[in-house]
Amino acid sequence: MTRIVFLDRSTIGPSVTLTKPSFPHEWIEHERTRPDQVVERLAGAQIAVSNKVPIRRNAIEKLPDLKMICIPATGYDAFDIDACGERGIVVSNVRGYAVNTVPEHTFALILALRRGLAGYRQDVIDGRWQESQQFCFHTHPINDLAGSTLGIIGEGAIGQSVARLGQAFGMRTLFAAHKNVQGLGPLYTPFDEVLATSDVITLHCPLTPATRDTLAAPEFAKMKKRPLIINCGRGGLVNEKDLVEALESGQIAGVGFDCLTSEPPLPDNPLLTVLNRPNVIVTPHVAWASQEAMQTLWDQVILHIDNFHAGRPSNRVV
Structure with missing residues (x-):
């Protein structure tokens, strides 16, 4: 048997x-x-x-x-x-x-960060709204998705589904050419152009020797629009030490991660030092788990x- x-x-x-x-x-x-x-x-x-x-x-x-x-x-x-x-x-x-669940989780992170939801929720918990004595107050920036640019690294079924959701929100969507690869055809936007022009960059590619550290210090330095960085793909696609340094230096506007290099994170993972920030959201690898x-x-x-x-x-x- x-x-x-x-x-x-x-x-x-x-x-x-x-x-x-x-x-x-x-x-x-x-x-x-x-x-x-x-x-x-x-x-x-x-x-x-x-x-x-x-x-x-x-x-x-x-x-x-x-x-x-x-x-x-x-x-x-x-x-x-x-x-x-x-x-x-x-x-x-x-x-x-996962063609529905991962893209939906991706946009949950994008929306929460673009709308400042984590920060505003904490403000209400801490009593800051109650103390303000007015109907609203403005402690965290809020940005619309409509009219912004979404850079997608990974053009498979999940990346394509993310693009469709982005377009439904009125976003301009770009598929990044593979890093250090030329001549991939009209579907792709040059990798460095995606880095320079995107308001949100989201990763949906497998982890291979070629894709490890797809985003690290040299790439963060090219991000002219201070984008959000979203990773619902694989831990290891983004260098986490360089990511935190880019966040602290203002090269990027926020972080929404569902996967880390080591899961659960080791005590020395640099992302653990910034979890209390309103522009950082880390979820425990559950984007796939509807x-x-x-x-x-x-x-x-x-x-x-x-x-x-x-x-x-x-x-x-x-």
Whole structure:
């Protein structure tokens, strides 16, 4: 009987209905798994389900029965794809489930920061409105989205959906050409031009060696309009130390992040030093986690496992 082991059940919301594969199987589920527990827990398993628990070469070499890894996410940087390919292990991910939830979260951050919502909410909590003795007061800048420019780094399904929402708000939308790449065609605006002309810059691309530190000190120096920086893509796309320095020097107007280089953040993460500022919002990697999106994601996981068992693997990374 096929043994299937889910290494990190807690990464999927408890309200999601975890359906199971249609064929006879043994299902083993762990809420969390440390890296040093991977080999022990996957021993004898033919199929592993892992969202963020890394499965690296040293583990793969000790798991002769492993035939498939199914990732309940789109990103697969936690897995040794080369080692899986060498062993003939099928790796499947899920795609397209987040085309509504991530763009909506992106605009929740954009709107909250452009309208000063975090600062005004805190002012009311602190009693400043009550003390003002007038119907309104002006402690944080408010800017419309209509007529502003949205620079999008990443032109996939999520980036395209973000563009449509931006256009609905009356924004001019630009897709940035890939950093240090020329000749990508008319869809793209030169990377440096996007940096210089955008009021909001939002990242929706995968984390690869080529995209790591897409935004760092040299890029912040080119941002003439003091844009908001939004990251609902991947931690590591933005150099967090340089980001905080750009915020403190006034090169950027605010930060809305849903993903960090290390999750949860390590104590020395520089973003932790500015969390109390009204122009900084950090959410705990939940842009993808609407109820609807999580259920769609899980349904894809089971579909890919069923397809693999039937001899027709789907959404193959490897």
